[in-house]
Amino acid sequence: MQSTGYINCTNGVIVENMTDPCLPECGVARFLTLLNGPWATLIVRELLHGPHRFTELRAALPGISPHTLTSRLRQFERHGIVTRTTYAEIPPRVEYALTPLGAGLRDVLEAMGKWAMEVPDPA
Numbered sequence: 001m002q003s004t005g006y007i008n009c010t011n012g013v014i015v016e017n018m019t020d021p022c023l024p025e026c027g028v029a030r031f032l033t034l035l036n037g038p039w040a041t042l043i044v045r046e047l048l049h050g051p052h053r054f055t056e057l058r059a060a061l062p063g064i065s066p067h068t069l070t071s072r073l074r075q076f077e078r079h080g081i082v083t084r085t086t087y088a089e090i091p092p093r094v095e096y097a098l099t100p101l102g103a104g105l106r107d108v109l110e111a112m113g114k115w116a117m118e119v120p121d122p123a
Contacts, residue, residue: 039068043072044076047082047096047097047098048098053094053095054070057069057096073096080101080102081105083096083099
């Protein structure tokens, strides 16, 4: 199983090496637990354009390892953010798509992008 960290809401300490911890009560900590690391938000960003196959996601995210992509997609499936649909074809085809819950991240990512573009480059 994937080891993930989470942020303790009481003291803000990042607790590492927990396997699928219970989600924190604090909304910000819960968000950071579900979308921890840079790849998580980038995977969601790609899926906001519609369903993708695994190889399409890898091509859209240069530098991501197959292991990281697989574990992120599995984590998203467990939490109802992504669906995985397998088509009975030869060769088999698998597509990943955001659920309505996952699609709700559109506004969050757009707000993050807008905010980031307002931060001036260092002099």
